[in-house]
Amino acid sequence: MTDSRRIRIDVPALTRVEGEGSLKLAIDKGRIEQLQLSIFEPPRYFEKFLEGREYKEVPDIVARICGICPVAYQMTAVQALEQAFGFTPSPWVERMRRLFYCGEWLQSHALHIHLLALPDYLGFDSAIAMAAKHPEAVQRGLALQALGNAIIRLFGGRSVHPVGACVGGFHHAPTPADVADLHQRLLNALEDARALTRWCALLPLPEDDDDFVCVALTHDTEYPFYAGRLTGSDGLSIDAAQWDNHFREDHAPHSTALWSLYQGKPYLVGPLARLNLNLDRLPDAVRDNLEQTGIDLPSRNMFHSMVARAVEIEVALHEAIALTATYEYPERPNDPVTPRAGVGFGATEAPRGLLWHRYETDAEGLIKSARIVPPTSQNQARIEQDLHRSLQNFGLAHSDDELRLHCEKVIRNYDPCISCSTHFLTLDLERRD
Amino acid sequence: MKRDRIQIIGVGSPAGDDRLGWEVIARLATHLPSDIACDLRALDRPGTGLIEYLRGSDECWLVDALWSPEAPGRYHRPGLEQLRRWKGGAAGSHGFGLADTLLLAEQLGALPPRLELHCLTIDAADPLGEQLSPAVDAGVDGLVQRLYQRLIDSVDHSA
Numbered sequence: 393m394t395d396s397r398r399i400r401i402d403v404p405a406l407t408r409v410e411g412e413g414s415l416k417l418a419i420d421k422g423r424i425e426q427l428q429l430s431i432f433e434p435p436r437y438f439e440k441f442l443e444g445r446e447y448k449e450v451p452d453i454v455a456r457i458c459g460i461c462p463v464a465y466q467m468t469a470v471q472a473l474e475q476a477f478g479f480t481p482s483p484w485v486e487r488m489r490r491l492f493y494c495g496e497w498l499q500s501h502a503l504h505i506h507l508l509a510l511p512d513y514l515g516f517d518s519a520i521a522m523a524a525k526h527p528e529a530v531q532r533g534l535a536l537q538a539l540g541n542a543i544i545r546l547f548g549g550r551s552v553h554p555v556g557a558c559v560g561g562f563h564h565a566p567t568p569a570d571v572a573d574l575h576q577r578l579l580n581a582l583e584d585a586r587a588l589t590r591w592c593a594l595l596p597l598p599e600d601d602d603d604f605v606c607v608a609l610t611h612d613t614e615y616p617f618y619a620g621r622l623t624g625s626d627g628l629s630i631d632a633a634q635w636d637n638h639f640r641e642d643h644a645p646h647s648t649a650l651w652s653l654y655q656g657k658p659y660l661v662g663p664l665a666r667l668n669l670n671l672d673r674l675p676d677a678v679r680d681n682l683e684q685t686g687i688d689l690p691s692r693n694m695f696h697s698m699v700a701r702a703v704e705i706e707v708a709l710h711e712a713i714a715l716t717a718t719y720e721y722p723e724r725p726n727d728p729v730t731p732r733a734g735v736g737f738g739a740t741e742a743p744r745g746l747l748w749h750r751y752e753t754d755a756e757g758l759i760k761s762a763r764i765v766p767p768t769s770q771n772q773a774r775i776e777q778d779l780h781r782s783l784q785n786f787g788l789a790h791s792d793d794e795l796r797l798h799c800e801k802v803i804r805n806y807d808p809c810i811s812c813s814t815h816f817l818t819l820d821l822e823r824r825d
Numbered sequence: 826m827k828r829d830r831i832q833i834i835g836v837g838s839p840a841g842d843d844r845l846g847w848e849v850i851a852r853l854a855t856h857l858p859s860d861i862a863c864d865l866r867a868l869d870r871p872g873t874g875l876i877e878y879l880r881g882s883d884e885c886w887l888v889d890a891l892w893s894p895e896a897p898g899r900y901h902r903p904g905l906e907q908l909r910r911w912k913g914g915a916a917g918s919h920g921f922g923l924a925d926t927l928l929l930a931e932q933l934g935a936l937p938p939r940l941e942l943h944c945l946t947i948d949a950a951d952p953l954g955e956q957l958s959p960a961v962d963a964g965v966d967g968l969v970q971r972l973y974q975r976l977i978d979s980v981d982h983s984a
Contacts, residue, residue, distance in 0.1 A: 459870055507873060507921065507929075520925060523932035530933060538877045552869045 415779075415799055419788055427783070429776045429803070439762040447473050447731055447757040451557045454749075454764070458809055459552050460503070463496035463544060464742030465764075466557040467618055472632075472749045473559045476736030477757070479729050484722045485561040486618075487715055488547065492557070493617040493740070494712040495543025498536055499551065500743035501663070501701040501708075504807045505592065506533020509698055512801045513595045529591075532584050536705060539581055543712065546570060561726025568721050575716035578709055585709050586681050589702040593685035597695040598801075600782055604692070604774065606665035607654060609741050615673040615707050616666065618740050623669055624654070625690070632739035635748055641765065644772075651773050652765055658773035661745030662806065663700035664691060675710040678703060694778055697805050704743075731757025742767050744807045768808045775806050829883035830862045831979070832937075833972065836889045836923060838870050841954030842897065842947040842961040846888045849943075852969045853976075861976050872921045876930045884939040886972065889923055890961075891944040898964030899946040900971075905931065908942070943968060 418426035438457055442450060454469045455462035467489055474481060481489075506529060507519040516522040523530040541551035546566045548554020556563050566574075607628065609620030622630045630638060641650040653659075668690035674682065682689070682703055687696060731753060738749040745767030752760040779802050786798050833853065835846030847867040854865050866878065879885055891901055908924045921929075930936050945964040957965060 459872075503873070518925075520928045520932055523929055527933055530929070534873060534876055534933075537873065541874055541877070550869060551874060552871065 415803070417783075417795070417799070422788055424780060424783060424788065427776065427780050429772060429779065439764055442751075442759045442762040445759050447477075447559055447729075447751075447753060447759065450751070450759065450762075451559065452553075452555055455553045455555070455557075457764070457766070460500050460809060461496055461742045461744065461747075462553050463492055463548070463557075464740055464747050466554070467493060468738040468740045468742075468747045468749045469751070470557060470559050470738075471618070471740065472736040472738030472751050473753070474729070474736065475738070476734035476751055476753050477559075477729055477731055478734070479560065479727075481561060482722070482727055484720070485726065488562060488565075488725075489557075490618050491543065491712055491715040492547045492562075494708040494715070495540045495546075495551075497540070497617070497704055497708040497743050498712075499538075499540025499544065500807075501705050502533050502536035502540060504743075505588070505698060505701050505705075506530055506537075508807070509804055510595075512797075512804065513597065513698075532588065536581060536584065536588075539577055540708075542574060542577065546574060558726055560729040561724075563725065565722050565725040566719075568719060571716050571719040575713065575719075578713045578716060582706075582709055582713070585702075585706045586677075589678075589681055589699065589706055590685055592699045592702040593687055595698065597693070597698060598786075599693065600695055600785060601692040602694060602778065602781055604694075604778075605654060605657070605659040606668045606690075607659050607661050607770075608666040608669045608746060609739060610669055611673065613673075615670050615675075615711070616741050617711075620739075622739055622746070624659070625665075625669060628654075632737035632748060635737065635739075635750070635765075639765075641769070650765075650769050652770040653773060658777045659770070660694075660774050661767050661770045662697065663704050663743070663745075664694065664697040665745065666741060667691075667700040667703055674703070675707065678706045678710060681706065694782075694802070694805055697807075701807075731755070744768065744809055745770060766809070768806075771806050771808065775803055775808070778802055830864060831976070832864045832866065832878070832882045832885045834875070834878060834885060834887050835865075835867045836871065836875070836887065837867070839955075841956075842958055843890050845890050845945055845947070845957060845961055845965050848957060848962075848965050849888045849969055849972070852965065853972060856969070856973055857976065861980060863976055871926075873926050873929060875923070875926050876933070876935050879930055879937055879940075880935045882937040885937040886941045886943055887923070888943045888968070888972075890947045892948070893946040894948070895946045896960065897946055897948045897958060898960035898962075900964060900968060901944045901946065903942050903944060905940075943972065 414430045416426060416428040416430060438454065442453060445453065450469050450473060451466045454465040457465050510529065511517060511519055511522045514522055514526060519530060544551040544554050547562055548556040606625040608623060609616035610623040611620035622628065622632060628638065639652055639654050641652050644651050671689055687699060733753060733755045735752045740747055747767055748765040750763040754760055779799060782802050783795065783798065833850065835850035837844045837846035850865045850867040857863065868875065905927060908927060945961060945968060947961055
């Protein structure tokens with residue numbers, strides 16, 4: 393006998409992700425009939441706002457796209473504009489941009505692990521409830537986040553929407569005394585970061601192996617933040633300028649954000665993709681610590697993204713320690729840039745994945761056109777694909793609450809920044825048994 | 826008895842009336858005599874980063890905008906209990922608005938012994954506005970006067 397019933401669940405907003413959207417799930421006779429991740433936040437038109445603006449305004453405008461990863465937007469923009477102008481930044485600027493980026497990885501990954509994702513694995517509905525039982529974990533997260541914010545403030549004047557970056561370098565250079573103080577704070581945090589990686593590896597993460605293509609930057613000598621070639625786990629190796637030959641953005645009817653596909657298929661960007669493709673670029677101490685966890689890498693289990701974030705906190709700390717240890721106050725924090733008509737491309741690694749920019753400028757340096765492809769847009773199709781498979785593995789006979797929680801865990805695992813891609817979660821579940 | 830140093834934090838964003846916390850700090854800064862034991866800070870949507878500033882503070886006054894269907898510019902001084910009830914409507918980035926942040930700080934024992942919330946109602950955050958609306962502007966003047974007077978009254982004149 394076929395029992396027919398419809399269940400509708402409305403959650404006003406998915407908690408612990410940035411932005412708002414919805415998930416439509418229809419189950420018919422124990423099979424997923426419809427699964428749509430809808431982003432309904434209106435498009436934000438940043439690319440259009442940039443048209444006609446002076447190149448100097450771009451870093452401060454794009455920083456406004458996101459309160460969590462403004463550094464990524466600034467660094468990708470300055471990289472693209474400098475390429476358009478045929479300008480090469482000084483070695484000091486290159487090093488300090490990398491340090492600036494370390495700050496963003498630290499604060500964003502620490503926020504995601506401790507306040508957004510961790511309650512899922514420790515059985516709490518929020519970080520506030522979790523803090524009563526695990527105050528030391530939350531304190532550690534806040535301390536690492538604060539350290540990241542301190543780095544961003546050092547260069548950007550403030551940690552949210554920083555204003556210190558410019559085409560050509562930075563508006564000011566930190567004093568050696570401030571950098572020495574930061575260096576000591578970074579050293580003091582190392583043991584917490586090592587412990588965090590081992591602790592994350594012991595969490596009850598689901599066994600949920602899948603097959604997916606990873607895309608991330610890779611670099612000859614460093615773990616990629618700010619430079620490298622666009623690389624895929626299938627052998628892709630291209631320059632940022634070749635993006636359009638391999639990637640395409642499309643509108644999905646149920647989403648206001650563009651969806652990116654690689655060779656017509658979903659792909660993964662973010663910490664796990666980066667780690668899978670850059671294992672040989674880990675600092676020795678980080679690799680040794682990771683090996684002690686017993687986790688096999690490269691990993692096909694998306695839930696290992698949590699561990700990848702912890703590993704990248706360690707990477708960022710090591711990198712920042714090295715950069716602050718050799719800090720020298722520069723003769724000037726930026727070099728003059730002469731604008732020209734041109735086209736430039738930028739690709740850097742935001743905490744939640746690859747970020748790609750393209751700008752066309754006129755002879756005065758006014759922006760003729762801009763294109764920005766954020767990591768969450770790139771991961772959207774992959775999230776939907778993952779949800780479909782992961783729900784089947786989890787079992788559709790679970791209760792509505794259990795199904796909803798599993799969906800939310802899968803989605804949060806990508807640390808989506810929906811306001812970047814344009815926003816997330818009302819679950820509309822229809823079940824016909 | 827000499828009073829502990831007070832920290833006043835204005836929380837806001839550049840979006841229209843949502844900047845009122847910054848305006849309160851800016852206007853206080855222009856009026857306060859130098860002998861007032863007070864630290865003024867304007868923070869741009871700090872999220873949980875606010876806890877960094879609360880920790881170790883003996884007394885903190887937080888100034889923020891409160892979205893409300895009431896007329897804009899009205900003064901409220903909610904307690905944490907009221908904030909708990911308003912929590913659902915006060916979501917910030919990654920779901921961590923002011924209410925969540927203060928509740929988290931409370932769980933961690935990071936709230937200052939004396940914490941006051943000073944809020945003015947706004948009816949919408951106009952993302953393009955660079956000025957306060959007249960009603961909120963007047964409310965800011967009233968709040969600045971209120972805080973200024975309390976600070977002046979708190980000066981230890983016996984020294």
